[in-house]
Amino acid sequence: MPTQSHPDSFKSLSTLAVGKTTYDLFRLKALEGTGVDLSRLPFSLRILLENLLRHEDGRTVTAEDIQFLACWDPNAEPSREIAYMPARVLMQDFTGVPAVVDLAAMRDAMKALGGDPEKINPLQPAELVIDHSVQVDEFGTQRAYDLNAALEFQRNRERYAFLKWGQTAFNNFSAVPPGMGICHQVNLEYLARVVFTTKPKQNLDAVAVAGHKASVEELRAFAYPDTLVGTDSHTTMVNGLGVMGWGVGGIEAEAAMLGQPVSMLVPQVVGFKLTGKLKEGTTATDLVLTVTEMLRKLGVVGKFVEFYGSGIAELPLADRATIANMAPEYGATCGIFPVDAETLRYLRLTGRSEEQIELVEAYYREQGLFHTADAKEAVYSATIALDLATVEPSVAGPKRPQDRVALSQAGASFKEQLPGLLGPNGNKHVIRQMVRWEGEGGTASESGDLSSSVGASAPVVEAPIVPVITISDETIPQLEAPHVSIRTRFGVDPDQYLDHGSIVIAAITSCTNTSNPYVMMAAGLLAKKAVEKGLSTPPWVKTSLAPGSRVVTDYYMKAGLMPYLDQLRFQVVGYGCTTCIGNSGPLPTDVSKSIEDHGLVAVSVLSGNRNFEGRISPEVRANYLMSPPLVVAYALAGHIAHNFETEALGRDLDGKPVFLRDIWPTQAEVSATVNSSIDSEMFRRQYSTVSDGDNNWKSLKFPDGETYGWEPDSTYIRKAPYFDGMPAAPAPVGDIHGARVLAVLGDSVTTDHISPAGSIKLNGPAGKYLIEHGVKPSDFNSYGSRRGNHEVMVRGTFANVRLRNKLAPGTEGGVTRLLPEDVPMSIYDASVEYAKRGTPLAILAGKEYGSGSSRDWAAKGPRLLGIKFVIAESYERIHRSNLVGMGILPLQFLPGQSVESLHLTGEEVFAIGDAPGQLKAMLDSKFAEGKVVTVFAESDLGKTIEFSATVRIDTPQEILYYQNGGILQYVLRQLAGKVPVSV
Structure with missing residues (x-):
């Protein structure tokens, strides 16, 4: 709500009676008296318009801002800044x-x-x-949820205690517990x-x-x-x-x-x-x-x-x-x-x-x-x-969500993409006569066809069911998921079955689909029909079900579908983001070994929204998004090249072939099941206690006080360094010169490539840091769980296993060359050496730099590495603003220009501005968007490449953030009364 005098320039303050209650509101219709036709405005802009009306104060939001939005020109290029105040x-x-x-x-x-x-x-x-902290360690057994939940709490106890402190220390802050x-x-x-x-x-x-x-x-x-x-x-x-x-x-x-x-x-x-x-x-x-x-x-x-x-x-x-x-x-x-x-x-x-x-x-x-x-x-x-x-049945992959492939063409598309999916050890793979799972022990398929059939029944060897595991502050058991091999569990050697395209992960996961009971019920009905026909999933497929709310299991149970999903090993592994964010957990040891030994391009299928390189699992090179019922179908098939139209999924109990069309539920079946199995009482019951948490959460001890008691030896929560030695007033924006490039990157580099995510490698900088601080590899947890420790996160920045840095050709991962010595080393180690020399750093990139999840560490990590500016062909919206918010200057090549067209190698020494103070003067003009600066890139041979780049500081408010060294520094100074509240 407004916090200053509200002029109500359009006389829009009015009332609304609903039942016995009368509310104040700012009426949009008041604008119609000024000649505005609200019906021509899109719904979304009318919501923004109300936001401006309600927050008009003559300073941050003016009558001119309101009038401008009300008279929106649909063909105009965005140029007018407004202040949006979310509720x-x-x-x-x-x-x-x-x-x-x-x-x-x-x-x-x-x-x-x-x-x-x-x-x-x-x-x-x-x-x-x-x-986001639950990981699929255990799967395919009745104890999967309990063990994964216990491991989650064991690994994240310190983080969770910190969040409970936040609940008590901060007003207006609430947390929904894990699970x-x-x-x-x-x-x-x-x-x-x-x-x-x-x-x-x-x-x-x-x-x-x-x-x-x-x-x-x-x-x-x-x-x-x-x-x-x-x-x-x-x-x-x-x-x-x-x-x-x-x-x-x-x-x-x-x-x-x-x-x-x-x-x-x-x-x-x-x-x-x-x-x-x-x-x-x-x-x-x-x-x-x-x-x-x-x-x-x-x-x-x-x-x-x-x-x-x-x-x-x-x-x-x-x-x-x-x-x-x-x-x-x-x-x-x-x-x-x-x-x-x-x-x-x-x-x-x-x-x-x-x-x-x-x-x-x-x-x-x-x-x-x-x-x-x-x-x-x-x-x-x-x-x-x-x-x-x-619309036709589709999947998307193997690397990007927008790469839709008709289901009928998925196998052909994979084969076409295969050469580009092979890793550095891809030449290890030798085409060999493969056998196909046909039941206990496995038997060879005479044709060697990887998609011919899946046996009627696989032996199920369950680990003993354990009771719900409770963690206490006093006694934390050293739990470990078994990660047993499929040879031990099923008596099957995966080496006989795995080849390029074999599906090793099949996950019904992510908010995208688990919120949709129609596709979830379709998956359950398909599982029911598959089991009734006698089908089963091959043992090398790591299956999981991670619903987005507990209501999902309520309606699965009421519909009688959970036992069938369980029988196909789609047991509930947790209630949270798992596979979609890289928390897929380790593969069975012998599956992992077979992939490595033969340089295989293994496949994951998931009902999520992200399938970028290296995101799902570092061992899986091809990832496909699809509906939950298709996840079940592909889990049954075991291979991405399976042709559902012409190839059977297996044979029924009478020996007859079973095709996908034989078990696919109709829309009428799905709708009838949804209507008969879901009611509002399920939601009321589950959400009435959503803030309580389980016994682990209720008994969790946490510190108190208005400021947090930082633990000096913590490897999870460390005091953020952004305000260390911060003066009351910001120093003037300085020139940038003598900069070295830390990485030269191509198109579609995502925040997954930049921000640390997924598992922490033992021999990487972050792994070495944790070992030095007494953390066992089994307790590394994930990067996501350690986001509260900047020392871990900066070491994992640009360390994605699929990152390709053109400064280090022929490599994958967080590798660069220290210049001018031309010494290969990790990106983090190089940044440390450059910092000792006082050398500012830069990134060169192609199109859509920073696409993907809105990860603040994709900007925080580069800031802590010493990166002062990025030059890219284009930016994803959130990442560009985050760079500004961390005091990093985003520059953009002019249209038609790129690293390649300018013949840049990344070995040059860079300077920004053709005159001292050019950048400061531009920012002092209060609006930098659309303005260009001159960039100089001098090679070791003394040759200089000169070109112009657009400054992508897009609003006056962003100028203030950049001038203060970042948005948090600006807010802190403003609350302390040290800087103006706005431009």
């Missing part, structure tokens, strides 16, 4: 822990500056869901309000309209749209519910929590018209892969996408959320659906109160935002259309 902030624990670490460090810094540490406190509700679900699904099913309200006492001094000081008696509760930013790019999933929100970096989210507006350019909006209805045999996942491919080809980076047309009425809200979830994959800031009758139905299904549902309908109708079949179509910057009936 709340959503975090998951991987990104949330470093955010809370930064807030704790800011409290220490505020104290050092002579200020009040408690000023560092979320001013907007901050909601954190612990969902409750994925943040986006919890957000969709529980946290999202659609309409936010504040109590009257919260509004005292908040709305002093036209100079009138309101009293408590005069103030009513305020109603306004639920809006948010999240520290995960898939925050957009809630767009399916009509809630405006998108992913930002952790540093931007921290600033939003501390009352800073999110500075943004008024975007272009692409309208995506949906018509028709999905045909039999297709799913929402097939639809979203099609949408992703179409929008990537169109180009929507930095734009809003808004879905409209008669087809949206054919999509249940779960399907809309599936499409909205993948906005980062198709490149948009958000992918939003309007609020309509389906929104209300979903709110009722998920157990929201009737009072809240009544308020949502009344508010959106009053604001002219409630979508109906006869609603007038808005005007868009561009439009694209899709007839849902044309």
